[in-house]
Amino acid sequence: MNYHKTVMLDETLNLLNIKSGGTYIDATLGGGGLSGEILKKLDNNGRLIAIDIDKDAIDYCKEKFKNEKKILIFNCNFTEISEVLKELKINKVDGICVDLGVSSHQIDCAERGFSYIHDAPLDMRMGQSGASAYDIVNFTEESKLSNIIHEFGEEKFAKLIAKSVCRRRKIKKIETTRELVEIIQSVVPKRFSGHPAKKTFQAIRISVNNELENLDILLDNCVKLLSSGGRLAVLSFHSLEDRIVKQKMKFWEKTCICPPNAPICTCSKKKEAFVINKKAITSSSSEIKNNPRSKSAKLRVCEKI
Numbered sequence: 001m002n003y004h005k006t007v008m009l010d011e012t013l014n015l016l017n018i019k020s021g022g023t024y025i026d027a028t029l030g031g032g033g034l035s036g037e038i039l040k041k042l043d044n045n046g047r048l049i050a051i052d053i054d055k056d057a058i059d060y061c062k063e064k065f066k067n068e069k070k071i072l073i074f075n076c077n078f079t080e081i082s083e084v085l086k087e088l089k090i091n092k093v094d095g096i097c098v099d100l101g102v103s104s105h106q107i108d109c110a111e112r113g114f115s116y117i118h119d120a121p122l123d124m125r126m127g128q129s130g131a132s133a134y135d136i137v138n139f140t141e142e143s144k145l146s147n148i149i150h151e152f153g154e155e156k157f158a159k160l161i162a163k164s165v166c167r168r169r170k171i172k173k174i175e176t177t178r179e180l181v182e183i184i185q186s187v188v189p190k191r192f193s194g195h196p197a198k199k200t201f202q203a204i205r206i207s208v209n210n211e212l213e214n215l216d217i218l219l220d221n222c223v224k225l226l227s228s229g230g231r232l233a234v235l236s237f238h239s240l241e242d243r244i245v246k247q248k249m250k251f252w253e254k255t256c257i258c259p260p261n262a263p264i265c266t267c268s269k270k271k272e273a274f275v276i277n278k279k280a281i282t283s284s285s286s287e288i289k290n291n292p293r294s295k296s297a298k299l300r301v302c303e304k305i
């Protein structure tokens with residue numbers, strides 16, 4: 001089985017504008033689909049630094065790229081991107097790509113507990129350490145749990161789900177994905193589209209992996225690490241991520257952040273980057289047909305000034 005089918009591969013590659021002798025970062029290596037194509041465009045002076053928090057992705061890609069000298073693979077959180085570059089004594093890079101979310105491997109690997117389809121212990125950790133979905137579901141205070149499900153899952157039945165989870169866990173800890181799905185199904189009406197547990201699982205996964213905070217930290221680092229003319233391509237899969245990417249890129253474009261009624265500009269804000277595609281790029285209908293996961297994908301690209 002394929003480790004992962006890369007979404008909008010050609011679009012991302014084209015917009016990254018790869019220079020054969022450049023230095024690039026793939027912040028979310030996954031199955032190396034994107035990295036593999038970047039490597040094809042690099043000559044012997046080019047370098048690719050690839051990061052993933054998931055040991056499975058690292059092991060898979062170390063084997064996949066074992067004969068490839070241009071790639072350097074790091075098993076860490078992409079929030080540590082600046083430390084990685086410091087270690088390599090690299091100041092600036094010519095492009096960075098970020099393909100957010102989970103890989104198909106993570107979803108398909110039942111025992112990782114990401115899927116509401118398979119029954120497995122509640123886990124959902126991309127990095128295999130730290131608090132898991134079990135900890136969030138069993139030990140988070142009801143109002144906080146409800147907030148997580150509402151905010152990160154945009155689930156309107158969040159309060160009911162949290163209440164039901166807390167009632168159930170008083171009798172017995174919730175240990176598996178199936179137990180959680182059953183609790184959700186008991187309070188969420190059947191939807192016309194999508195599984196009733198989809199939004200809650202997304203919310204818990206985002207919380208377990210600190211996804212939105214990490215993205216914010218990553219983006220701040222990216223704009224500092226790009227050399228002039230270097231590009232950042234970010235592929236996101238839900239509106240919460242896309243909003244962060246869109247707002248960050250908009251902020252980088254601004255030449256002034258003074259209040260609108262300020263008589264003169266005192267902010268000394270400089271334009272840091274410009275957006276390449278004003279509207280997010282989405283997958284073609286044929287890609288969506290071949291890979292339904294690409295349906296929600298949004299690609300945004302900017303260039304450092």
Ligand SMILES: C[S@@+](CC[C@H](N)C(=O)[O-])C[C@H]1O[C@@H](n2cnc3c(N)ncnc32)[C@H](O)[C@@H]1O
Nearest residue numbers: 006028030031032033034052053054077078099
């Ligand atoms: C959608 S997959 C990337 C797929 C890849 N572009 C490909 O073509 O095969 C996302 C990957 O990002 C990794 N990831 C998610 N959050 C991360 C983080 N904070 N730091 C490092 N890697 C992360 C996941 O472990 C996963 O392997």
